[in-house]
Amino acid sequence: MLYYAVVFLVIALIAAVLGFGGIASSAAGIAQILFVVFLVLALAGFVASMVRRR
Numbered sequence: 001m002l003y004y005a006v007v008f009l010v011i012a013l014i015a016a017v018l019g020f021g022g023i024a025s026s027a028a029g030i031a032q033i034l035f036v037v038f039l040v041l042a043l044a045g046f047v048a049s050m051v052r053r054r
Contacts, residue, residue, distance in 0.1 A: 001038035
């Protein structure tokens with residue numbers, strides 16, 4: 001998940017440099033969503049591993 005968030009961030013940066021504002025904003029939005037999903041899944045995995053240990 002984090003890999004795809006970084007990929008979309010790089011795409012957004014390249015598109016912004018080249019002047020494609022619509023594509024850049026779309027890619028940045030997708031990167032933000034994927035990063036939030038990554039954080040939620042990472043937190044859920046951490047909590048699940050803590051509960052499993054007890």
